[in-house]
Amino acid sequence: MQKSFLIVCIAAVWIGVCGLALGATPTISWREEFKDNGDQWTVGDTEDYKYEVAGGVYAMTGKKGGRWTVHGFPIRRDSDYILEAKIKSDSSGTGDYAGLIWDFKDRDRYYQFLVSQNGKYCIVRMEGGKANFLVPWTAFSAVNGRGIYNLLRVSREGKQLSFHINGVMAKSLPYESASGESIGFSFSGIQTVSVDSVVLYEQRIPVGEELRLPSLRTAVFESRLNEKNQSWLVSSAKLSGQFADLGGTQGLGYLLKHGVRTGVDLLSRDFALDLGGDFYVDLEIEWLSGDESYAYGLACDVIGKDYLWFGLAANGFYQIHRFQGGDKKELVPWTMSDNIVCYEGSNKLSVHRKGSSLIFAINGRKVFQTAYEPWSSGRLGLGSGGAMSIRPRFLGLYQAAVLQGPILGSNSYGWGAYRYADGSVYVGFWERSMPNGFGVRYGPGSSVQDGLWKDGSLAESGMRAEDAPGMKYFPVMTAAGDLGLVDSWGEELGFGLKGVVYLNSLVDAPAPMAEGGRIGFRSVGGGIQASPEWDLASPFYNGYAIVKDKKGRTGIVDSEGAITLPLGAYALEPGQDLGRGVARFKETKEGKTLYGLVGVDGTLLMPAVLLDIEDFREGFALAQSRNRYYGYVDLLGVWRIKPEYDGAGDFSEGLAYVFYDDDFLPWESYIYPSGRIAFDVSEQDLYVLYPYDFSEGFLACSDEDDNLVYLNWAGDVHLEAGAWKDGRPFSEGYAAVKDDKGWRFMDEAGSLAAGGPYRQVLSFSQGLAAVREGELWGYVDPEGRYAIPPAYLEAYSFKKAGLAQVKLASGAWTWIDREGRLLWPGR
Numbered sequence: 052m053q054k055s056f057l058i059v060c061i062a063a064v065w066i067g068v069c070g071l072a073l074g075a076t077p078t079i080s081w082r083e084e085f086k087d088n089g090d091q092w093t094v095g096d097t098e099d100y101k102y103e104v105a106g107g108v109y110a111m112t113g114k115k116g117g118r119w120t121v122h123g124f125p126i127r128r129d130s131d132y133i134l135e136a137k138i139k140s141d142s143s144g145t146g147d148y149a150g151l152i153w154d155f156k157d158r159d160r161y162y163q164f165l166v167s168q169n170g171k172y173c174i175v176r177m178e179g180g181k182a183n184f185l186v187p188w189t190a191f192s193a194v195n196g197r198g199i200y201n202l203l204r205v206s207r208e209g210k211q212l213s214f215h216i217n218g219v220m221a222k223s224l225p226y227e228s229a230s231g232e233s234i235g236f237s238f239s240g241i242q243t244v245s246v247d248s249v250v251l252y253e254q255r256i257p258v259g260e261e262l263r264l265p266s267l268r269t270a271v272f273e274s275r276l277n278e279k280n281q282s283w284l285v286s287s288a289k290l291s292g293q294f295a296d297l298g299g300t301q302g303l304g305y306l307l308k309h310g311v312r313t314g315v316d317l318l319s320r321d322f323a324l325d326l327g328g329d330f331y332v333d334l335e336i337e338w339l340s341g342d343e344s345y346a347y348g349l350a351c352d353v354i355g356k357d358y359l360w361f362g363l364a365a366n367g368f369y370q371i372h373r374f375q376g377g378d379k380k381e382l383v384p385w386t387m388s389d390n391i392v393c394y395e396g397s398n399k400l401s402v403h404r405k406g407s408s409l410i411f412a413i414n415g416r417k418v419f420q421t422a423y424e425p426w427s428s429g430r431l432g433l434g435s436g437g438a439m440s441i442r443p444r445f446l447g448l449y450q451a452a453v454l455q456g457p458i459l460g461s462n463s464y465g466w467g468a469y470r471y472a473d474g475s476v477y478v479g480f481w482e483r484s485m486p487n488g489f490g491v492r493y494g495p496g497s498s499v500q501d502g503l504w505k506d507g508s509l510a511e512s513g514m515r516a517e518d519a520p521g522m523k524y525f526p527v528m529t530a531a532g533d534l535g536l537v538d539s540w541g542e543e544l545g546f547g548l549k550g551v552v553y554l555n556s557l558v559d560a561p562a563p564m565a566e567g568g569r570i571g572f573r574s575v576g577g578g579i580q581a582s583p584e585w586d587l588a589s590p591f592y593n594g595y596a597i598v599k600d601k602k603g604r605t606g607i608v609d610s611e612g613a614i615t616l617p618l619g620a621y622a623l624e625p626g627q628d629l630g631r632g633v634a635r636f637k638e639t640k641e642g643k644t645l646y647g648l649v650g651v652d653g654t655l656l657m658p659a660v661l662l663d664i665e666d667f668r669e670g671f672a673l674a675q676s677r678n679r680y681y682g683y684v685d686l687l688g689v690w691r692i693k694p695e696y697d698g699a700g701d702f703s704e705g706l707a708y709v710f711y712d713d714d715f716l717p718w719e720s721y722i723y724p725s726g727r728i729a730f731d732v733s734e735q736d737l738y739v740l741y742p743y744d745f746s747e748g749f750l751a752c753s754d755e756d757d758n759l760v761y762l763n764w765a766g767d768v769h770l771e772a773g774a775w776k777d778g779r780p781f782s783e784g785y786a787a788v789k790d791d792k793g794w795r796f797m798d799e800a801g802s803l804a805a806g807g808p809y810r811q812v813l814s815f816s817q818g819l820a821a822v823r824e825g826e827l828w829g830y831v832d833p834e835g836r837y838a839i840p841p842a843y844l845e846a847y848s849f850k851k852a853g854l855a856q857v858k859l860a861s862g863a864w865t866w867i868d869r870e871g872r873l874l875w876p877g878r
Contacts, residue, residue, distance in 0.1 A: 319432025345437020657688025730766025806835020
């Protein structure tokens with residue numbers, strides 16, 4: 052007798068399902084009906100044998116005599132089980148037999164349960180290659196003869212093994228195990244043995260922490276899906292759905308069918324989940340028929356082909372992975388779980404966001420927990436990867452109750468976030484337990500209040516840190532390139548600040564200082580605050596600055612010199628503005644540079660999951676997700692507008708430019724902070740001009756004939772300016788426009804101001820505009836008169852402080868007032 056030996060996985064593919072308490076009764080955990088050979092039973096055709104899976108049976112033919120084969124199949128030895136096989140023999144020899152092998156350790160250690168054509172059975176334990184008959188051949192009336200299936204059952208019940216033939220107990224023996232991990236079949240004589248099915252029942256006891264919905268919650272969506280009101284569950288794609296009476300206990304509901312074995316296909320829709328708080332997703336879904344080892348389940352955070360997948364297979368496995376930007380990140384590979392109800396059972400998949408964690412549960416028991424990477428979409432879906440029919444039974448989406456109180460940080464002095472009774476959230480700086488300093492209040496709808504706060508009220512919206520009241524210092528540069536600071540009287544405070552202060556940026560107190568090779572800052576008392584461990588790497592913004600040590604590690608220090616973000620905790624970019632209390636950091640992961648957000652107090656707000664992120668404007672930062680699309684995040688790292696755009700711009704005056712790169716028809720639009728489209732530019736056959744910003748209520752565009760057009764906030768044409776080659780946003784009532792001769796200024800009625808054309812211009816600010824004639828820059832008033840004659844190699848616009856930075860003929864950079872007087876003479 053020869054042996055064919057093959058160990059394979061119980062299931063080719065498995066998806067995680069909810070496990071239910073089973074009590075003392077074993078339930079089905081695996082079955083094989085031989086619809087195909089997906090589980091890779093031994094097949095082949097030689098001179099000695101022919102094994103094949105065909106016609107719904109596993110047919111084994113011994114051409115020259117009996118044979119046996121085994122298959123990897125780990126029955127658990129720590130709990131009760133039932134193993135059943137439906138076997139038929141066609142031998143004409145009355146003494147020939149066929150039967151079941153189980154607990155197969157190796158060729159010398161295993162058990163056999165055999166029945167013969169003459170109505171007998173035996174039970175054999177192989178030990179050391181020798182047969183030990185636990186039950187010799189014994190006549191038993193329940194045994195069927197030739198050509199009729201016999202249902203053989205081996206069951207463990209505590210310390211006993213019971214043997215049944217066609218539902219009738221034949222024998223009970225003390226339980227012993229060979230510790231084998233395979234089952235198989237054995238037969239004698241020249242015959243064909245057919246196996247119609249193999250079924251394993253086991254006690255599947257749920258494991259893991261029990262998870263329940265919080266008592267204080269809001270139902271965002273809740274449905275048994277038994278009414279014809281879910282149009283998203285009907286599709287003509289590879290995964291198709293229909294609402295029908297499924298008959299019997301099934302009743303009315305949605306039947307989803309997938310006819311191919313491909314990657315997962317989804318049916319999905321958007322739900323109004325608030326991704327800034329804790330939320331809960333519960334899906335009850337039932338497998339009806341089809342591929343038992345292919346995936347079906349729940350998809351979350353769906354944007355196009357990107358999603359977080361929580362799936363299971365009918366034979367008891369689950370998996371969790373994420374598709375993002377064309378990459379697949381496997382969180383949990385195919386894993387068996389006792390929490391899963393196998394095959395036609397109904398299972399509940401749950402995904403819970405709890406603070407900084409994302410928890411996955413099957414039938415109410417936690418199976419996996421990972422760090423919450425902020426979702427960018429409230430879109431959810433149901434999916435299938437195999438040829439199967441599935442039935443969604445229930446979908447519930449819940450939001451944790453929003454309670455008034457602190458969210459993070461300090462809500463008395465310093466930086467922090469707080470949620471108010473109406474659901475709005477303030478993120479920013481505090482004094483005397485009230486918003487004081489820069490911050491943003493996000494309303495419960497889509498309202499955003501960004502700017503400088505005083506005693507709990509918004510004092511001035513949209514203000515930049517450098518425009519806030521308080522002592523200011525002015526960066527200057529010598530002709531040799533040494534950067535330093537001067538005060539408002541032009542007195543030098545010190546140099547050696549290259550890489551710490553930046554041209555055309557005002558500096559708040561405390562002022563950076565360089566002394567003895569160290570870069571620190573001048574304290575309120577006038578002394579130098581420095582450390583042998585770090586150098587200042589940026590100016591202070593609202594009392595915080597970036598520091599850097601000799602190893603290049605970065606951190607954050609407050610105005611008292613205390614480290615609030617430890618050196619080396621995050622890689623910070625020195626040049627960024629900390630005015631809103633949030634810093635951008637970067638990490639290298641799998642060869643990619645990714646960005647995240649951290650508070651100035653060291654609180655992680657968003658892990659490094661972004662391809663790019665810009666500075667915050669009007670409460671939002673333009674960010675690029677790993678799916679390579681653009682959207683907007685808030686100061687807490689929550690996606691306020693999901694990343695679905697091919698290009699986008701910053702918010703300006705409550706509107707932001709977004710761009711869809713359709714291969715056939717690129718599309719430009721403007722959106723509100725809610726993400727809703729305000730108007731489509733492309734609908735009017737217009738093209739937005741750089742820098743894509745609204746200013747003073749107007750937006751510069753060009754039409755199909757390259758004429759300059761200005762739109763208002765509603766997207767209507769306010770001004771048809773004519774055939775100009777370029778145009779800039781309005782500022783102080785004037786916009787710069789360009790033709791072949793150069794740049795000039797135009798008012799809101801389309802009339803040209805006096806003066807010009809100029810080689811280059813900047814926008815009006817503080818009543819003056821920088822213009823370039825020849826190689827030198829000067830400043831003109833709205834009448835075109837030179838208020839400050841051309842004398843500078845380079846120039847910037849005037850700040851609110853009443854000064855503008857200019858480059859002198861000597862190569863030094865200084866500041867001038869509106870009369871052209873130098874703040875610092877340069878050297």
